[in-house]
Amino acid sequence: MLTHVYRNPEPVPLVSQLAVLPFLAGVDGLLRESGEVPGLRITVHRVMSREGQGYLQQVCAYITDSGADWRGKVGRTFPVTEGIMGAAYEFGRVWRTKSFPTREALILVMHENMKRVGDTRDPNTVAIAYLAIPMLGPQGEVVLILYADCNKLNFFVDDQLIKHVVAMCKGFCKLFDWLQHDLPFPNLRNLPLEKGKPAREKETLYLSIQEQVEKIDPPKFKAVPFFNYEAAAA
Numbered sequence: 224m225l226t227h228v229y230r231n232p233e234p235v236p237l238v239s240q241l242a243v244l245p246f247l248a249g250v251d252g253l254l255r256e257s258g259e260v261p262g263l264r265i266t267v268h269r270v271m272s273r274e275g276q277g278y279l280q281q282v283c284a285y286i287t288d289s290g291a292d293w294r295g296k297v298g299r300t301f302p303v304t305e306g307i308m309g310a311a312y313e314f315g316r317v318w319r320t321k322s323f324p325t326r327e328a329l330i331l332v333m334h335e336n337m338k339r340v341g342d343t344r345d346p347n348t349v350a351i352a353y354l355a356i357p358m359l360g361p362q363g364e365v366v367l368i369l370y371a372d373c374n375k376l377n378f379f380v381d382d383q384l385i386k387h388v389v390a391m392c393k394g395f396c397k398l399f400d401w402l403q404h405d406l407p408f409p410n411l412r413n414l415p416l417e418k419g420k421p422a423r424e425k426e427t428l429y430l431s432i433q434e435q436v437e438k439i440d441p442p443k444f445k446a447v448p449f450f451n452y453e454a455a456a457a
Contacts, residue, residue: 232298233273233280236453238411240283240297243267243367246395247286250369253387255288262350262374263288266296268308269367269450272419279303279312279368282450302424308368310428310435311355315365317389317436318355319379326351326376329432336429352378353433354385358392359443364418367450385439392442403446416449 247265254260264285271280278300284291303312310318323329334346350372358367369392371379379385403413 231300232295233271233300235280235282235298236451238452238454239269239450242399242450242452243283244286244291246391247283247369250371250388250391251286253391254371254384259288260373260375260378263371264292264350264373265369265371267367267369268301269416270303270312270365270418271300271449271451272417273300275419276422277303277419278422279305279308282367303421304423304426304428306427306429307353307355307433308370309426310433311357311368312365314435315357315359315363315441317357317385317439317441318353318433319385319436320352320354320377321432321434322377322380323432329376332431333429336431340425340427340429342427350374351376354379354388356385356389356392357441358396359441360448361443361445362448363443364448366444366447382436382438385436389439389442396442396444396447399450400444400446403444410454412453412455413447413449414451414453414455416451418449 247267251265254263264287266285267282268279269282271278281296281299284293284297303309307318329351330346337346352373352375354371356369357365360366
Protein backbone atom coordinates (compact mmCIF):
# COMPACT_ATOMS: atom_id res chain seq x y z
CA MET A 224 0.00 0.00 0.00
CA LEU A 225 1.20 3.54 -0.69
CA THR A 226 1.75 5.94 2.17
CA HIS A 227 0.49 9.52 2.22
CA VAL A 228 3.99 10.88 1.50
CA TYR A 229 4.28 11.26 -2.28
CA ARG A 230 7.79 11.48 -3.71
CA ASN A 231 8.84 13.98 -6.36
CA PRO A 232 7.80 12.80 -9.82
CA GLU A 233 10.35 11.95 -12.50
CA PRO A 234 9.47 11.85 -16.22
CA VAL A 235 8.11 8.64 -17.72
CA PRO A 236 8.16 8.35 -21.53
CA LEU A 237 4.69 8.54 -23.03
CA VAL A 238 5.37 5.38 -25.01
CA SER A 239 6.07 3.47 -21.78
CA GLN A 240 2.82 4.76 -20.30
CA LEU A 241 0.81 3.81 -23.39
CA ALA A 242 2.45 0.39 -23.45
CA VAL A 243 0.95 -0.61 -20.09
CA LEU A 244 -2.41 1.18 -20.04
CA PRO A 245 -4.29 -1.20 -22.41
CA PHE A 246 -2.92 -4.17 -20.46
CA LEU A 247 -4.14 -2.68 -17.19
CA ALA A 248 -7.53 -2.01 -18.73
CA GLY A 249 -7.74 -5.72 -19.51
CA VAL A 250 -6.80 -6.63 -15.92
CA ASP A 251 -9.45 -4.19 -14.71
CA GLY A 252 -12.04 -5.91 -16.88
CA LEU A 253 -11.08 -9.31 -15.51
CA LEU A 254 -11.28 -8.18 -11.89
CA ARG A 255 -14.72 -6.64 -12.46
CA GLU A 256 -16.10 -9.66 -14.33
CA SER A 257 -18.35 -10.70 -11.47
CA GLY A 258 -19.50 -7.18 -10.67
CA GLU A 259 -18.24 -3.81 -9.60
CA VAL A 260 -15.39 -3.67 -7.11
CA PRO A 261 -15.59 -0.54 -4.93
CA GLY A 262 -12.51 1.64 -5.04
CA LEU A 263 -10.55 -0.64 -7.36
CA ARG A 264 -7.34 0.96 -8.67
CA ILE A 265 -4.63 -0.69 -10.76
CA THR A 266 -1.26 0.63 -11.89
CA VAL A 267 2.30 -0.48 -12.63
CA HIS A 268 5.60 0.56 -11.07
CA ARG A 269 9.02 0.08 -12.60
CA VAL A 270 12.51 -0.07 -11.11
CA MET A 271 14.58 2.99 -12.05
CA SER A 272 17.34 5.18 -10.64
CA ARG A 273 17.87 8.80 -9.73
CA GLU A 274 21.32 10.09 -8.81
CA GLY A 275 22.57 6.53 -8.37
CA GLN A 276 19.72 5.46 -6.07
CA GLY A 277 17.21 2.82 -7.13
CA TYR A 278 13.50 3.55 -6.70
CA LEU A 279 10.09 2.20 -7.61
CA GLN A 280 8.37 4.58 -10.00
CA GLN A 281 4.72 4.73 -10.99
CA VAL A 282 4.69 4.23 -14.76
CA CYS A 283 1.16 5.32 -15.60
CA ALA A 284 -2.19 6.49 -14.27
CA TYR A 285 -4.38 4.37 -12.05
CA ILE A 286 -7.05 2.51 -13.97
CA THR A 287 -10.27 3.11 -12.01
CA ASP A 288 -14.02 2.71 -12.39
CA SER A 289 -14.16 6.13 -14.08
CA GLY A 290 -11.41 5.35 -16.60
CA ALA A 291 -8.07 6.64 -15.33
CA ASP A 292 -6.80 8.84 -12.51
CA TRP A 293 -3.78 10.93 -13.55
CA ARG A 294 -3.83 13.81 -11.02
CA GLY A 295 -0.10 13.97 -10.30
CA LYS A 296 0.37 10.22 -9.85
CA VAL A 297 2.47 9.39 -12.93
CA GLY A 298 6.21 9.40 -12.31
CA ARG A 299 6.07 9.36 -8.50
CA THR A 300 9.09 7.63 -7.00
CA PHE A 301 9.18 5.53 -3.84
CA PRO A 302 11.91 3.75 -1.88
CA VAL A 303 12.08 0.01 -2.45
CA THR A 304 10.75 -0.53 1.07
CA GLU A 305 7.38 1.07 0.29
CA GLY A 306 4.42 -1.00 1.47
CA ILE A 307 3.28 -4.18 -0.22
CA MET A 308 5.01 -3.33 -3.49
CA GLY A 309 8.25 -3.04 -1.52
CA ALA A 310 7.68 -6.57 -0.22
CA ALA A 311 7.09 -7.78 -3.79
CA TYR A 312 10.37 -6.12 -4.79
CA GLU A 313 12.32 -7.49 -1.83
CA PHE A 314 11.22 -11.11 -2.16
CA GLY A 315 10.38 -11.30 -5.87
CA ARG A 316 7.06 -12.95 -5.01
CA VAL A 317 3.34 -12.16 -5.19
CA TRP A 318 1.94 -10.44 -2.09
CA ARG A 319 -1.66 -9.80 -1.07
CA THR A 320 -3.94 -9.00 1.87
CA LYS A 321 -4.81 -11.91 4.17
CA SER A 322 -8.34 -13.15 4.78
CA PHE A 323 -10.26 -11.55 7.65
CA PRO A 324 -13.71 -12.49 9.02
CA THR A 325 -15.01 -8.92 8.99
CA ARG A 326 -14.02 -5.46 7.90
CA GLU A 327 -13.94 -4.39 11.53
CA ALA A 328 -11.42 -7.11 12.41
CA LEU A 329 -9.16 -6.05 9.54
CA ILE A 330 -9.40 -2.34 10.42
CA LEU A 331 -8.40 -3.08 14.01
CA VAL A 332 -5.23 -4.89 12.94
CA MET A 333 -4.53 -2.33 10.22
CA HIS A 334 -4.73 0.50 12.74
CA GLU A 335 -2.10 -1.23 14.88
CA ASN A 336 0.17 -1.64 11.84
CA MET A 337 -0.33 1.96 10.76
CA LYS A 338 0.73 3.22 14.18
CA ARG A 339 3.79 0.98 14.04
CA VAL A 340 5.01 2.45 10.74
CA GLY A 341 4.03 6.03 11.56
CA ASP A 342 1.09 6.28 9.13
CA THR A 343 -1.27 8.87 10.64
CA ARG A 344 -4.20 8.42 8.24
CA ASP A 345 -7.60 7.30 9.45
CA PRO A 346 -7.68 3.51 8.78
CA ASN A 347 -11.32 3.83 7.72
CA THR A 348 -10.27 5.98 4.75
CA VAL A 349 -7.72 3.64 3.13
CA ALA A 350 -8.16 0.55 0.96
CA ILE A 351 -8.74 -2.79 2.68
CA ALA A 352 -7.46 -5.22 0.00
CA TYR A 353 -4.07 -5.05 -1.74
CA LEU A 354 -2.18 -6.99 -4.39
CA ALA A 355 1.38 -6.69 -5.73
CA ILE A 356 2.70 -8.91 -8.53
CA PRO A 357 6.37 -8.52 -9.54
CA MET A 358 7.40 -9.18 -13.14
CA LEU A 359 10.94 -10.50 -13.08
CA GLY A 360 13.74 -10.04 -15.61
CA PRO A 361 16.04 -12.64 -17.18
CA GLN A 362 18.28 -12.77 -14.09
CA GLY A 363 15.42 -12.81 -11.59
CA GLU A 364 15.58 -9.06 -11.01
CA VAL A 365 12.34 -7.11 -10.56
CA VAL A 366 11.48 -5.07 -13.68
CA LEU A 367 7.85 -4.11 -13.06
CA ILE A 368 5.31 -4.50 -10.26
CA LEU A 369 1.58 -4.62 -10.89
CA TYR A 370 -0.17 -2.94 -7.95
CA ALA A 371 -3.87 -3.01 -7.14
CA ASP A 372 -6.03 -2.06 -4.19
CA CYS A 373 -9.74 -1.79 -3.47
CA ASN A 374 -12.37 -1.50 -0.73
CA LYS A 375 -13.85 -5.00 -1.04
CA LEU A 376 -13.04 -7.27 1.89
CA ASN A 377 -10.95 -10.35 1.02
CA PHE A 378 -11.05 -9.53 -2.69
CA PHE A 379 -7.57 -10.89 -3.44
CA VAL A 380 -7.66 -14.03 -1.25
CA ASP A 381 -8.97 -16.18 -4.14
CA ASP A 382 -5.95 -18.05 -5.53
CA GLN A 383 -7.74 -18.70 -8.82
CA LEU A 384 -8.31 -14.99 -9.36
CA ILE A 385 -4.63 -14.27 -8.68
CA LYS A 386 -3.63 -17.03 -11.11
CA HIS A 387 -5.74 -15.39 -13.82
CA VAL A 388 -4.04 -12.01 -13.27
CA VAL A 389 -0.59 -13.66 -13.23
CA ALA A 390 -1.46 -15.42 -16.49
CA MET A 391 -2.27 -12.03 -18.03
CA CYS A 392 1.07 -10.72 -16.77
CA LYS A 393 2.82 -13.69 -18.39
CA GLY A 394 1.18 -12.81 -21.70
CA PHE A 395 2.35 -9.22 -21.28
CA CYS A 396 5.90 -10.43 -20.64
CA LYS A 397 5.78 -12.71 -23.67
CA LEU A 398 4.71 -9.85 -25.93
CA PHE A 399 7.51 -7.56 -24.81
CA ASP A 400 10.08 -10.35 -25.05
CA TRP A 401 9.07 -10.60 -28.71
CA LEU A 402 9.33 -6.83 -29.18
CA GLN A 403 12.75 -6.84 -27.50
CA HIS A 404 14.05 -9.70 -29.64
CA ASP A 405 12.52 -9.12 -33.08
CA LEU A 406 12.35 -5.29 -33.09
CA PRO A 407 9.31 -5.24 -35.41
CA PHE A 408 8.79 -1.48 -35.05
CA PRO A 409 11.89 0.50 -36.12
CA ASN A 410 11.04 3.55 -34.02
CA LEU A 411 10.31 1.66 -30.80
CA ARG A 412 13.26 1.18 -28.47
CA ASN A 413 13.63 -0.04 -24.91
CA LEU A 414 16.42 2.32 -23.89
CA PRO A 415 18.81 1.26 -21.08
CA LEU A 416 17.57 2.20 -17.64
CA GLU A 417 19.99 2.12 -14.73
CA LYS A 418 18.58 0.78 -11.47
CA GLY A 419 21.13 2.08 -8.98
CA LYS A 420 21.68 1.10 -5.37
CA PRO A 421 18.25 0.35 -3.85
CA ALA A 422 16.99 3.33 -1.85
CA ARG A 423 15.79 1.97 1.47
CA GLU A 424 13.83 3.78 4.13
CA LYS A 425 11.70 2.53 7.01
CA GLU A 426 9.54 -0.35 5.84
CA THR A 427 5.87 0.61 5.61
CA LEU A 428 4.41 -2.85 4.99
CA TYR A 429 1.38 -3.65 7.15
CA LEU A 430 2.90 -7.02 7.90
CA SER A 431 0.07 -8.34 10.09
CA ILE A 432 -2.48 -8.03 7.29
CA GLN A 433 -0.35 -8.97 4.25
CA GLU A 434 1.02 -12.31 3.13
CA GLN A 435 3.31 -13.79 0.49
CA VAL A 436 1.53 -16.10 -1.96
CA GLU A 437 3.74 -19.17 -1.88
CA LYS A 438 1.89 -21.34 -4.40
CA ILE A 439 1.84 -18.90 -7.32
CA ASP A 440 5.10 -18.12 -9.13
CA PRO A 441 5.50 -14.59 -10.48
CA PRO A 442 5.64 -13.88 -14.24
CA LYS A 443 9.04 -13.48 -15.86
CA PHE A 444 10.52 -11.77 -18.90
CA LYS A 445 13.04 -13.80 -20.89
CA ALA A 446 14.65 -10.83 -22.66
CA VAL A 447 13.52 -7.60 -20.96
CA PRO A 448 15.81 -6.42 -18.11
CA PHE A 449 14.26 -2.94 -17.78
CA PHE A 450 11.16 -1.09 -19.00
CA ASN A 451 11.86 2.23 -20.67
CA TYR A 452 10.18 2.33 -24.07
CA GLU A 453 10.54 5.46 -26.14
CA ALA A 454 10.00 6.49 -29.75
CA ALA A 455 13.47 6.84 -31.28
CA ALA A 456 14.83 7.63 -34.72
CA ALA A 457 14.88 4.60 -37.00
